[in-house]
Amino acid sequence: MSFTEKTASLSKGSVKYHVGGEGRPILYLHSGGGIRVTQPVLDLAENHTVFMMVTPGFDGTDYLDGVDTMEGMAELAKEFIDSEIGEKCDLIGYSFGGWVACWLAVLHGDLVDQIILQAPAGFRGKDAPGLPTDPAEFVKVMYAHPEKIPSEDKPEDVLKHNREAMGHYHSGAPMDNALVARLGEIENLVLVVHGTEDGAIPKESMQLLKSKLNRSHLVYVYDAAHGLEIDQPERVSLLVNDFLARGEGFLVNWGDEAAGFEAVSKA
Amino acid sequence: MEFAYFHLMPYTASPETTKDWPVPNHRFDPEIGHELYTTYIDNMAYAEECGFDWVGCNEHHMSPFGMMANPNIIGASLIQRTKKIKIAMVGNLIPLLNPLRVAEEYAMLDVLSGGRLIAGMFRGIPHEYVAYNVSPSESYDRLLEATQLIIKAWTEPEPFGWEGEFYQYRAVSIWPRPIQKPHPRIIMSGSSKRSAEIAGQFGAMFGIAQIKTMENARELIDAYKNSAREHGWEPKPSDILVGLSLAISEDADEAKEMLTGGRKFFAEVLGGGIRTAQQLVLHKSRYYDDEMKGKFIDARKAAMISVDDLIEAGTALCGTPEQVVEQLRYVESQLGHGVTNINMKTGNIPDEAITAGMKMFQERVMPAFQNGR
Numbered sequence: 001m002s003f004t005e006k007t008a009s010l011s012k013g014s015v016k017y018h019v020g021g022e023g024r025p026i027l028y029l030h031s032g033g034g035i036r037v038t039q040p041v042l043d044l045a046e047n048h049t050v051f052m053m054v055t056p057g058f059d060g061t062d063y064l065d066g067v068d069t070m071e072g073m074a075e076l077a078k079e080f081i082d083s084e085i086g087e088k089c090d091l092i093g094y095s096f097g098g099w100v101a102c103w104l105a106v107l108h109g110d111l112v113d114q115i116i117l118q119a120p121a122g123f124r125g126k127d128a129p130g131l132p133t134d135p136a137e138f139v140k141v142m143y144a145h146p147e148k149i150p151s152e153d154k155p156e157d158v159l160k161h162n163r164e165a166m167g168h169y170h171s172g173a174p175m176d177n178a179l180v181a182r183l184g185e186i187e188n189l190v191l192v193v194h195g196t197e198d199g200a201i202p203k204e205s206m207q208l209l210k211s212k213l214n215r216s217h218l219v220y221v222y223d224a225a226h227g228l229e230i231d232q233p234e235r236v237s238l239l240v241n242d243f244l245a246r247g248e249g250f251l252v253n254w255g256d257e258a259a260g261f262e263a264v265s266k267a
Numbered sequence: 268m269e270f271a272y273f274h275l276m277p278y279t280a281s282p283e284t285t286k287d288w289p290v291p292n293h294r295f296d297p298e299i300g301h302e303l304y305t306t307y308i309d310n311m312a313y314a315e316e317c318g319f320d321w322v323g324c325n326e327h328h329m330s331p332f333g334m335m336a337n338p339n340i341i342g343a344s345l346i347q348r349t350k351k352i353k354i355a356m357v358g359n360l361i362p363l364l365n366p367l368r369v370a371e372e373y374a375m376l377d378v379l380s381g382g383r384l385i386a387g388m389f390r391g392i393p394h395e396y397v398a399y400n401v402s403p404s405e406s407y408d409r410l411l412e413a414t415q416l417i418i419k420a421w422t423e424p425e426p427f428g429w430e431g432e433f434y435q436y437r438a439v440s441i442w443p444r445p446i447q448k449p450h451p452r453i454i455m456s457g458s459s460k461r462s463a464e465i466a467g468q469f470g471a472m473f474g475i476a477q478i479k480t481m482e483n484a485r486e487l488i489d490a491y492k493n494s495a496r497e498h499g500w501e502p503k504p505s506d507i508l509v510g511l512s513l514a515i516s517e518d519a520d521e522a523k524e525m526l527t528g529g530r531k532f533f534a535e536v537l538g539g540g541i542r543t544a545q546q547l548v549l550h551k552s553r554y555y556d557d558e559m560k561g562k563f564i565d566a567r568k569a570a571m572i573s574v575d576d577l578i579e580a581g582t583a584l585c586g587t588p589e590q591v592v593e594q595l596r597y598v599e600s601q602l603g604h605g606v607t608n609i610n611m612k613t614g615n616i617p618d619e620a621i622t623a624g625m626k627m628f629q630e631r632v633m634p635a636f637q638n639g640r
Contacts, residue, residue, distance in 0.1 A: 217428060
């Protein structure tokens with residue numbers, strides 16, 4: 001499965017994105033690490049057309065004038081859906097992208113169907129520890145299995161720039177109280193996914209989110225940290241694809257025939 | 268020092284020696300079993316009257332070794348018969364069970380007892396894996412994952428799912444929740460170095476059900492303490508439980524005779540079948556690492572040594588009350604533990620002698636260890 005890099009011309013300027021796969025469209029909003037076509041993304045592309053929009057300022061791209069808030073990013077994502085996808089789609093937001101996804105759901109929930117929030121940022125309590133600046137310590141916090149990080153991963157300077165780019169869109173406050181106050185407006189079916197070893201986003205953030213969202217499910221992925229697509233790709237794929245294929249029916253164990261994306265691909 | 272009263276609930280009415288696994292259950296007479304349950308539950312409830320701080324139940328399968336296939340049932344019975352004593356499940360064999368069922372039943376026990384549960388997360392001995400058709404090679408990994416899941420089930424305020432290696436649940440929200448906060452006190456087995464390290468990792472109490480040698484017990488306790496420190500906490504003596512067999516009488520020779528006879532019955536009748544299963548596991552899995560294989564063989568040899576040697580080594584308490592005080596002081600000085608787990612029903616030692624011994628232990632041994640109680 002290969003992904004193609006494309007450019008969308010939007011009202012605020014050009015936005016790069018990667019697209020791959022075939023099937024029902026899904027918009028993937030990346031984490032602070034930028035675009036990564038991980039194994040779960042490849043698995044997703046078996047049954048979906050996956051649109052991975054590059055947040056302006058990430059992965060060597062330029063910022064766009066007038067797009068410098070989380071709400072602004074959500075509006076940009078809305079325009080991206082209108083322009084490049086052209087129909088209602090499912091939505092995945094991972095960490096920083098999960099924060100944007102929540103704003104998108106609040107502001108334009110009618111444009112998306114089911115939503116998956118993977119360890120979304122934006123809901124950290126004031127007592128939550130900050131992320132370490134030392135690269136080695138940072139890796140320890142982010143991954144339960146750093147040995148699984150692909151050798152072709154991005155250079156550290158790009159990753160560092162990406163992390164800094166997040167600051168372009170928010171003040172650094174750990175809790176987006178304006179967003180929390182509006183979470184109850186989201187009517188979409190939401191799956192919240194969190195790693196049991198996540199050292200970046202505390203479980204209390206997920207519990208808060210679960211308590212505020214009207215139609216949501218929270219699932220912990222065992223032995224995964226914040227980089228859960230790297231730490232436990234099979235578990236994440238199974239969960240995400242089963243949820244996307246079956247909606248709320250993913251709660252039911254159908255045995256072998258419900259083995260998530262495998263079942264879908266056989267159908 | 269705190270004292271726990273532990274009972275295996277052995278089926279003693281079928282004295283034939285056997286090496287069969289599983290032990291044929293035609294040897295179990297349900298009518299006699301009914302009488303034994305009554306006797307044993309009376310005896311365990313009596314532990315409260317005799318000043319014990321805990322009463323301990325445990326899980327074993329498919330042999331006369333123990334009649335507590337589900338110790339939580341016995342725990343529930345004891346809760347109705349007692350007021351203050353802690354109800355210690357030492358334990359449920361977590362890798363063999365549905366973790367959510369354990370979380371639910373333990374929460375029930377905690378609520379039923381008003382917060383008296385001590386929740387054992389034990390790995391179990393090899394033959395249990397044969398009994399429940401679970402790979403012994405997975406024992407540690409299942410223990411780790413299931414224990415995390417159980418704690419999650421007790422402490423999560425919102426419904427949640429779990430996508431794990433061995434366990435997958437999409438919607439969990441147990442009723443009832445436990446009384447103790449953040450959750451019931453946990454005890455884990457320290458029968459191997461890795462088990463001891465896991466106990467330290469979880470911030471749990473640590474228990475050696477039956478010490479083999481003093482040196483081995485010290486090594487395990489050190490492993491536990493080192494692991495705890497690596498995980499940012501310092502165990503207290505009250506976090507460490509050490510198990511010892513006890514035979515007590517006004518006549519030291521009578522006590523030795525009791526323990527000798529009980530050990531012989533235990534080795535030849537109660538333990539025959541399970542040793543066969545243990546051998547199967549030893550030869551065909553990674554359940555024991557090389558270090559443990561050696562220790563298992565050492566333990567087999569230990570089963571053959573005399574009661575005098577056991578006393579000398581500090582691995583059993585036997586004799587007059589005064590001698591038992593001296594023996595226990597020695598063990599305490601060597602291991603620095605804060606909870607002694609007393610097993611008086613070794614093999615077929617008569618229940619009347621045990622009841623008398625419990626009172627004697629309360630009146631003439633416990634007072635010597637009142638500090639800190």
